Amino acid sequence: xxxxxxxxxxxxxxxxxxxxxxxxxxxxxxxxxxxxxxxxxxxxxxxxxxxxxxxxxxxxxxxxxxxxxxxxxxxxxxxxxxxxxxxxxxxxxxxxxxxxxxxxxxxxxxxxxxxxxxxxxxxxxxxxxxxxxxxxxxxxxxxxxxxxxxxxxxxxxxxxxxxxxxxxxxxxxxxxxxxxxxxxxxxxxxxxxxxxxxxxxxxxxxxxxxxxxxxxxxxxxxxxxxxxxxxxxxxxxxxxxxxxxxxxxxxxxxxxxxxxxxxxxxxxxxxxxxxxxxxxxxxxxxxxxxxxxxxxxxxxxxxxxxxxxxxxxxxxxxxxxxxxxxxxxxxxxxxxxxxxxxxxxxxxxxxxxxxxxxxxxxxxxxxxxxxxxxxxxxxxxxxxxxxxxx
Ligand SMILES: *Cc1c(COP(=O)(O)O)cnc(C)c1O
Numbered sequence: 396x397x398x399x400x401x402x403x404x405x406x407x408x409x410x411x412x413x414x415x416x417x418x419x420x421x422x423x424x425x426x427x428x429x430x431x432x433x434x435x436x437x438x439x440x441x442x443x444x445x446x447x448x449x450x451x452x453x454x455x456x457x458x459x460x461x462x463x464x465x466x467x468x469x470x471x472x473x474x475x476x477x478x479x480x481x482x483x484x485x486x487x488x489x490x491x492x493x494x495x496x497x498x499x500x501x502x503x504x505x506x507x508x509x510x511x512x513x514x515x516x517x518x519x520x521x522x523x524x525x526x527x528x529x530x531x532x533x534x535x536x537x538x539x540x541x542x543x544x545x546x547x548x549x550x551x552x553x554x555x556x557x558x559x560x561x562x563x564x565x566x567x568x569x570x571x572x573x574x575x576x577x578x579x580x581x582x583x584x585x586x587x588x589x590x591x592x593x594x595x596x597x598x599x600x601x602x603x604x605x606x607x608x609x610x611x612x613x614x615x616x617x618x619x620x621x622x623x624x625x626x627x628x629x630x631x632x633x634x635x636x637x638x639x640x641x642x643x644x645x646x647x648x649x650x651x652x653x654x655x656x657x658x659x660x661x662x663x664x665x666x667x668x669x670x671x672x673x674x675x676x677x678x679x680x681x682x683x684x685x686x687x688x689x690x691x692x693x694x695x696x697x698x699x700x701x702x703x704x705x706x707x708x709x710x711x712x713x714x715x716x717x718x719x720x721x722x723x724x725x726x727x728x729x730x731x732x733x734x735x736x737x738x739x740x741x742x743x744x745x746x747x748x749x750x751x752x753x754x755x756x757x758x759x760x761x762x763x764x765x766x767x768x769x770x771x772x773x774x775x776x777x778x779x780x781x782x783x784x785x
Contacts, residue, residue: 408768411592411692414657414759419649426645436641442648446587446602449520449651450569450579453606456614457639457647461566463590464601467637468584469534470544471610472560472604474499475553478533479525479737481559483513484726484742486538489588490564491727491736492546499533503728503738511694511723511747512545513537515553517739534560539568539578541723541753542594542691543682547581562586565622566601569594572687579604589643590746592757594691595650595657597643657758661690662759664756664765668693671769675776677701677768681723681751694723696747704779706752712775718768723751 426438440456442507446457458464475478476498482491494501502525504517519534524677525532535554537545543561554561561581565571568578579585584607589600596744603614616622621634639647650657665680672678672695681694697706710720725748755768 402470402739408755408760408764409757410719410721410753410755411757412759413591413596413598414533414653414757415596415650418653419646422649423642423644423785431641433640433642434638438645438648439639439641442639442644442651443602445648445651446569447604449654450577450584450604452580452583452604454604454608454611454716456603456604456618457640457644458601458614458618458637458640460599460637461586461590461593461601462489462493463563463585463637464588464603465489465536465564465566466496466635468562468582468586468603468616469493469497469499469536470617471605471607471614472583474533474560477531479530479702481518481521482727483536483538483744483745484539484728484738484740485511485513485540485724486564486727487724488568488727488730488732489566490536490538491730494536495733496729497533497583498748501654501727501733501736503726503733503736503740505738505740505743506747507546508743510543510546510685511540511744512543512682513550514548514741514743515546515549517741518550519553521553521739522559532557534562536562536564537581538564538566539571539624540688541682541694542568542571542578543685544568544571544573544578544735547576551581560584565604566590567593567691570654578689579750583607584610584685589647589650594661594689594758595647595654596646597639597650600643600647602639611647614636658689660758660760661693661756666688666692667769668695671772675702675780676705681747690756693754694767695749695754696750698750702779706750707727708779709772710752710773713768713771716771718755720755721753723747723753731738746767750760757781 563582618637
């Protein structure tokens with residue numbers, strides 16, 4: 396089986412394609428032959444145990460997506476209708492949507508311009524202001540942006556002192572660390588994603604992580620339609636069909652075996668981008684100083700005033716050569732679906748949205764594809780900077 400790293404048809408180099416091969420094939424076939432096709436099974440339990448062990452939490456619940464994990468995580472800490480939840484404005488839409496699913500309202504907070512992670516001072520400002528107005532702050536949901544942990548050294552005591560649950564959106568950050576602890580372990584509950592473009596994939600999936608075994612038991616119950624353990628179908632509360640299938644858990648177990656190798660490849664790629672851009676005025680890599688990052692996606696930030704060109708110019712150049720890039724997440728306070736939500740913004744996320752370019756970063760990228768990307772960037776820089784970076 397060959398991993399499809401080229402999009403169909405033709406010569407596209409993708410940003411972060413799934414990295415799967417013979418190991419995934421053998422795990423999947425074994426699960427299939429075992430007869431545990433659906434719904435639960437031994438791979439599901441083993442996958443939960445293995446990820447929890449890796450992250451260092453008491454347990455885990457595997458679900459059908461990172462979004463589902465966030466939804467159940469928020470329910471697990473008691474977020475509900477009427478609450479407000481503090482969410483970074485720079486994130487993927489799922490973080491904010493999960494808040495809305497519970498009936499709570501997100502309040503968006505801007506990011507640190509250097510790291511792209513939530514600005515802790517703004518969170519510290521906001522919580523008492525919301526409370527002074529009589530709001531119940533149901534949770535703070537820091538996001539580990541592009542695989543680099545938020546500042547938990549400050550956020551954990553801040554939330555503890557304020558008595559607000561911390562729900563960690565570690566969807567992008569499996570394998571990352573901060574101050575010696577693993578991404579996914581910092582909140583009352585953490586959420587991972589195994590979507591196809593993430594650091595490891597189950598083709599689609601997610602996981603809740605927590606030391607609170609009661610919270611996990613309840614999440615598992617809600618994820619299986621809140622079905623009571625009775626022979627007839629008895630349901631006392633509103634549940635969801637969120638459980639991950641045993642087959643996909645088997646795929647996840649194979650990916651977990653390869654996780655460190657996949658992170659190493661992404662880190663290598665980031666180091667090469669860092670070298671390439673080091674002599675280029677006005678260009679830096681987002682969060683590049685974080686040695687604990689899992690290097691999920693490498694983002695170059697381009698200051699047009701110093702570079703003389705924009706991130707969008709490089710994106711257009713690479714697109715013409717069949718190389719996929721993306722802007723960083725469009726901030727939530729600019730998203731039509733969340734229009735009207737309250738926000739505390741400084742302009743940092745908007746600037747990153749305007750200046751950031753997410754570069755091909757996948758561990759499945761092979762040397763000829765990587766060489767193509769670097770040659771195309773060098774070609775662009777040679778034209779734009781008169782050869783200084785070539
Ligand atoms: C990918 C992602 C999610 C959602 O995960 P899915 O598995 O796609 O539902 C949530 N938050 C962030 C920050 C993400 O990047």
